[in-house]
Amino acid sequence: MSRWIACLVIESFAAGLMRLRQPTLARQPLVLVEYGVKRAKVVAASADALALGVCPNLTLNRARGLCPQAQFVGVDTQQDEQALNRLLDILWTFSNRVEVDMTAYPQSAVCYIDLGSLNEADVRHLVEAMLYAVKDGMRLLARVGVAGGKLAARLAADEANTPTLIARDGERAFIARFPVESLPLTKEANHRLVLLGLRQIGQFADLPSSAVLAQFGKRGRGAHQFAQGLDGRPVIPKQMPPTEAAVRDFDDPLSSALRLERIFHGMAVELEKRLDGRTAAVHRLVLILKFADETCPRETLHLLEPVSTAANLERVIKRLLERFTLTHALVGVEVQLAHLVTSKPRQLELFTAKPVRQQLIDLTQVLAERFQHVDFLEGELAERGSLALERRVHFRSVKLS
């Protein structure tokens, strides 16, 4: 099984979000502007505005000149960030390792998702589910490209027929036709390639490595390897925001250790539920005690292995409590959870954790022997997009031992 990286792209992300918030903006080209600076500039634009030459970082005046019929609206950075977090929440149910390409944001949302090692059929099913989850959760359409490397995955995401999966040994041939501007090279290097008559990645890939190193240095050599389908860059995951906390304030100052134990138990149960709702686990716990003399000391514990169950949370809270000297009665306590990680990428677990499915298959084996006139089948996708509908699907008998 090969290792796969998916690249999910939502084009015109910020513009699409603005149009969802204000549907009347859908009728004309839309340009989102950052006002209040020396020179107002374009932050993002809808596809129809892009087609007329508007692009991010253009001055407002220039954009007005190119697209006078567009609607020019102030960008809503906060809302866009919240939407990006929503997108990440969705993608985190598929994998722990999700990286956002911040150079493309907010014009586009480009995320790389490390899918680990799966067989090809499972990858297809997973990304279909991902596309649906994004459409359902964001109300925006996305495209997905899947390959062994980030570059090929990104270029595959631009293909019309989504999702597009590029086999490992087909990456070099796939990316060959794309322009050299797709490579992570400086503008100057790109310009020199064009001057040399090298416009496509394939042409660049065919150059001898020594010549590339001499002309373009180490960075050029790196890009040269990508061009040859050797892109070993890992997905660098973004951390989940540390937002969980439980607070208890006491009307009467507390001095009973037993009561405090019960309170911590209740807080641990509450935090477990919240973590479960996010399928998250925590690496760092902070315990804050609020004493009657208005002091609020705190203790922090970093865990090598993240925890998520009430029992484990309670255990860690107790360890933190032992570090305090309880000199006064307590008027409140707070437990903060920081450095959250996805505890189990649910969707990915479906493909890698066999026990649940295996039980059904084992039972099917027995049932198939008993019921000779019953077919036990799995549906499969066949010729995607075939105009003859029956060719899009295939049914095969469940593989029994």
Added chain:
Amino acid sequence: MTRLWVSGVPISAAVNAEGELTAFRWRDRDHVVEVVVTRWRVDMRWWTLRVWRDYFELTTHSGLMVVVYRDLMSDDWYLQRLYD
């Protein structure tokens, strides 16, 4: 989502003078065509087993949204997809 009959369910169809589908009978009930949403033609595999069909995605006055096709080899009509 939809139900799909891979082999198609034979239906009896009524067409007008222009050859356009106006109604069809399915599950002992007549369904009058309300509007044809999309149509497309398929002509493939002519060198082996030809698949030559006119497809219609349509709604009916009885509240169905379906995809039916006319097999242009046999002139038979089939219901292939039902949106539900």
Added chain:
Amino acid sequence: MKREEKLQHTLWEIEKKWGQGTIHSAASAATRRAVSTGFDTLDDALQSGGALTGQITVLMGIPTSGATTCAYRTIAKAQAQAGAAAYLDFGASFDPDVAVRCGIVLPHLLLVRTEQIDDGLQVGRDIVSANAAALLVVDLSGCATALSRQTYERLADVALRSDCAVLVVIDRDDASLKSIAHTWLTFERQTWLKNGERVCGCHTHVLVKKDKPTIKIAVVPLDITFGETVD
């Protein structure tokens, strides 16, 4: 210590010793999970949060009303929550092309097809009693044969002792099933949803009847889109 505090303390001590969840309130069905239907408003109207395990939930609707969409989305949710699902496809009309767009994981959905309905239902009962799947869907839409009350009772009996939710999809009223089912959802299409001039779904009302399907308890409006099904 006040009496209630004493009771709470005792309960807490028991749970501390024996683990959380040792004590269940007699009034609550704490052991039953709910499988989301894929529609938040419908889950809320069901009050349980979806189709309960151990019980039969019926989705009834003449086509095109959205009942199948709801069934597919429930399958996707069941798979996401707990793993495998099984589908008794008596009409041989399951659509994998569109199912994946609902979020269904095809390799984790067992399709059972047979012309012998009794055999198919026995397979279903065996799957449920073995807890081999989180959800069993019994698709009776288009079935000419009406099943007996006894048949439904046997299915309900097996479900009650299991941790599996059972969904029955049907396109007509069935008095026998109505007396057995715990929850009955009736889908009625109101209008088409259009994208410009093109029909892309339907606006449906779902009548939710729980426990005793004779008392209407909620009407839930849903917008059901059919997804990008035709290129």
